[in-house]
Amino acid sequence: MALLEIKNLHAGIKDREILKGVDLTINAGEVHAIMGKNGSGKSTLANVVMGRETYEVTSGSITFKGLDVLDMDPEERAREGVFLAFQYPVEIPGVSTDYFLKAAVNASRKHKGLPDLNAAEFIKLIKEKMALLKMDPSFMRRAINEGFSGGEKKRNEIFQMAVCDPTLCLMDETDSGLDIDALRTVAGGANALRGPDRAILLVTHYQRLLDYIVPDFVHVMMDGRIVKTGNKDLALELEERGYDWIGKEVAAAI
């Protein structure tokens, strides 16, 4: 059984349809990249899989581990193992990262019938993942993303992803706004999560990230549909030639 199965997904905001029939199958152990121009619908797809209520799903289906995801609240999806690393993580003044993460981790554990992590276990987990993302420990006592630079926010997302230990990692434009050192660190964190039981879906505008997190499949999204799928070489080709040739190919096929 596929880990994630999206069939003929249509979704949008109010009267505007953004996703116009997306089909995508992701198996455990795979890394997929979705590339496309701004406005092609790739971020919408990641947000719809996570359950953002801004978007209305009009038809189609999403199943994750065989569960009908469209019937589940975002927190239920998260507890089942879906994680979205946001393109624009919000700042939440007044809530410290450690308090929030502990609440998140324990909500998932409760869902799985596991006891809460005690303080010592939680600190051990946090320290290990912070080292992975090369983060300053003081950062745990800071409010979530408050006053963080763009790079720090992205690093925080991947750190949280490592702590939450999801089965499906959705990474929405994680590379944007990162300098090369931060990009390497963040990619290192994501690569550490690669494994036979887990899948990663990268949404990106640029090929650059894919030098560090090498995908098994590359999909091109255009006007709300996946119009072409290939391997990592497709990303290089897109970098070189842009997207227009695919548009022409698609047009020719019709």
Added chain:
Amino acid sequence: MTELMEDTIQHISNFSRFNQEAMVNPWIESLRKAAIERFEQVGFPSRTDEAWRQTNIDPIAKSTFHLPGEVSPADAQSLFDQFTFGNDAVCELVFINGRFSPELSKQDELPKGVRLANLADKILAECTAVQEHLGQFAKIEENPFVALNTGFINEGAFLHIPRGKTVDRPIHLLFLSIPGEEKTISHPRVLVIADDNAEATVVESYIGSTGTYFTNAVTEIIAGKDSRIDHCKLQQESLEAYHVATMQVQLDRAAVFVSHSANIGSKLTRNDLNVVLNGEFADATLNGVVLANGTQHIDNHTLLDHAAPNCPSHELYKHVLNGKSTGVFRGKIFVRQIAQKTDSKQTSKCLLLTDDATMLSQPALEIYADDVKCTHGSTTGPVDDDMVFYLRSRGVGLEASRHLLTYAFAADVTRRIKVEPVRRRLENYMAAQHGLPQDLRITDLGSHDDSARNM
């Protein structure tokens, strides 16, 4: 107009009785007399007065209140036990229905030279510091409630910190209200004088658990050169009670004043907090948090009067309004022509938890100097959807996310409170309101928000 006269009469007749009983001293008598005459002349403010447009004080004006009699300390014991600072305070003066309770008060540990006493103490009437300051800053002409309070000046707190002295633990003024058979009125009065380079933390708590009564408080704080006053006010009156208070603060050169005001109780509240930055480099921070529910109406008027150059001031007020409650915030920044290089920033934020709650927020800038930096911002709205989604996407439930964000919104102010018993009380109160565990570790966060500093 006739009606207005009727409203004032009961207070005038209260005054005649009171003035015969209260301490006899010619200058205090004349201070009271002038004040009550002023009150008799102007009466209660009406909603046509600009400053009172958003708060209807009819429920106060049209109620009959009696001056309270003696309450035995035993009747106040349980409320006292809940709100005393114990050893967290260096001194604690306790008042029951406005009357000083020596039995419950603790007065013994002050540094040498620092004076803290009940204002009604007869010796104080002879004290020049009191004579020179009492009633000189909170003007009876400015506010009828100040006039009414001044007419009844008797009990309350007098604190004098002499030059160069520091009181390192908080001084707690605890005003407890215990309902009797009649509706009572009290006029607590506080006078704080910090001489040059003196430092102290003063906390005023106004507490009641049940009953209808009216607290009409006035506080004057005079801070000398290079002095520092940290002030906290906790207003947790009974939900049937009325609370009106004016705090008038005068800052001399390079004096630092930090105010934290928390309003969670009372049916109808009006606070006027006026700070005059009267010497160069004086520095004022006014932070406030309002947590209202039901039909509570809580009005905060603040004035930052920049009367000298090079003074910074910062203000952050946060309101969490639930049920059908109403919040009013009017923050005025007044920059006189002489006050060049003023740097003032005001922020007012409101979280509306229901569609029936109302926030009236009105910043007001009046600037006569031409080289100043003044900013203000005001936001009102429900809990932010993007923040809720962020928390939910990490597995935190919808309700829990809303509660956590509401808590955090207010904790942004409470975490700045240095007085541990006040901060803890507020945070535990908020946690209880939102079904969150007590003593959350989300408090002592470093601030990256420069709208109000962590002082």
